[in-house]
Amino acid sequence: MRIQWMLTLASLKMFIRQREAILWTILFPLLVVILFGFVRFNGVGKIELGVVNEAGAQGADLLSRIKAVRTIEVSEGTRDSEMAELGKGERDLVLIIPAGYAPAGGATDLTAFGDLEAKPQVTQLGGLVLQRVLDETTFAAAPGVRRSTLSTLPFKSRNLTYIDFLLPGILSMSIMQMGIFGVAFSFVSLKKRGILRRLWVTPIRPGDFIIAQVAMRLLVLLVQMTIMVGVGVLFLNLHFIGNLALICLLGILGGVVFLGFGFSLAGISKSEDQVAPLANIITLPMLALSGIFFSRSNLPGFVRAATSVFPLTFLADGLRSVAIDGAAVAQVMPQILGLALWGAVSCALAIRLFRWE
């Protein structure tokens, strides 16, 4: 136990004294977040509308007319669930079609909720569009009847920004980079320079050294996560509501997955020149398609399905749900299981492929 701790400490010292390592693991991801944080992706895209239809069949015509509007993305739900989504910032507006509404009834007025203060354009625009659709519906059912009016009421929502999406993604990315590039490059170099051979004439066991290397990197990873989340909350208005322990659990699981791949690569590569292309082949598709910088929801269906099982997708989605939505263990169980499965695969590969010489 003692020697493993001493080796971990020594590895940590070596890591910290490598300025470029600090640069890549801590400063670079932070810089990406800050730079992207200044880019505002706030143009009005589709209006995310939650519809609560409490009028049953009477509301069906109105609902289908709303769905036909191209600029509106409709989700249906109960009053509680939709208001909760609105609160989380997942909806721009929530329209309530109350019991007793009838297209031809005329007398019933409707209500929509939205964060008028934080999203003035989208809520106003949404209100106007909905009023027009409402008028059309009334007119189609019974021309000349008094029109139903829509009033939009303010509702305070958590106003998520791109940073909230990006930061957990970048965190996942840097966990992947540290695991794969960090381990693969440093072990190939340790092998090539005969440093490992020198260790094997001492009584330490290879396992002791691996444990120390893994422990050191997991420690760095925890520090890195703390710094990123800290800077995010303090300076970038990150809406962090997650459970830190759960974040750490996911981070460590992800770390193990990618460390396993890193050791596998170090096993099959004889030089740094061989590591680089292999590491890129593994990491680049995930960087592009695992929803790090942009949401996977815009990907074509089959690509989205394929990328949903990427380890980086599990990690990014898991971290994001916990950090931003405050998800509990049960809600990120698919991600935890996914990562655990990948971890088993990558560690098995590492054990098979890793060579000391």
Place this chain on the structure above:
Amino acid sequence: MKQSGDIVLEVRELVKRYGDTVAVDGVSFSVRAREIFGILGPNGAGKTTTLECIETLRPVDAGTIFLGGLNVRAQAQEVKRIIGVQLQSSSFFDKLSLSELLVLFGEMYGRHVDPLALLDEVELRDKSRSQVVQLSGGQKQRFSIAAALVNDPVVMFLDEPTTGLDPQARRHLWGVIKRIRSEGKTVVITTHYMDEAEELCDRVAIMDAGKIIAMAPPHEMIDALVAGGFRRERVERLASLEDVFLNLTGHTIRDE
């Protein structure tokens, strides 16, 4: 401590193959306590492989090796505790100072070492805060020896420690090796410098193509050759070019 003359290392019929190549082909020798034993031979003779088999770095194909009463093939872990090894062309971690490295290596044996005392042993005290990359060739080799001393080993293995060093640094290293022996250690050294073997070794084994083809103290080998009628073509001069070089440039080592 072992008495002088006790056998501390015994290699019998050692065989090591790499595929179809027989790198070490039935090598036998024994080394006595407090001896400096040299293994000489051209490149590819099997010197390094022989050492690596003894050092537990390579599995042996046939033969037995006993070191300090331990069977190397069966008790590798125990053997590692009592040997000190300087590998040919191996390096140390970057970013740790010499002192930190020695402390870390000591910990690998469960020992708390005094790094400065070890550095004194190889005259590197003033470099205790430097990193290995900042050392010259001779300093690196001396540090390597210091690292091999952390566990107060019974036998030290030095694999071509002076290759690539200038004459001053070589002579300096010889001094270090002699001192280590005088402190009670047994030293097994490989080299392809004959003057070095003659200067340092109590006995040498000459290897070629995986076999030991001669084994005796250096002066006996020379006497035997001369007795057999061998004469150098040119009459021995009273000085060599190396003497000239050292006379001109001095014995002081330059790498500090």
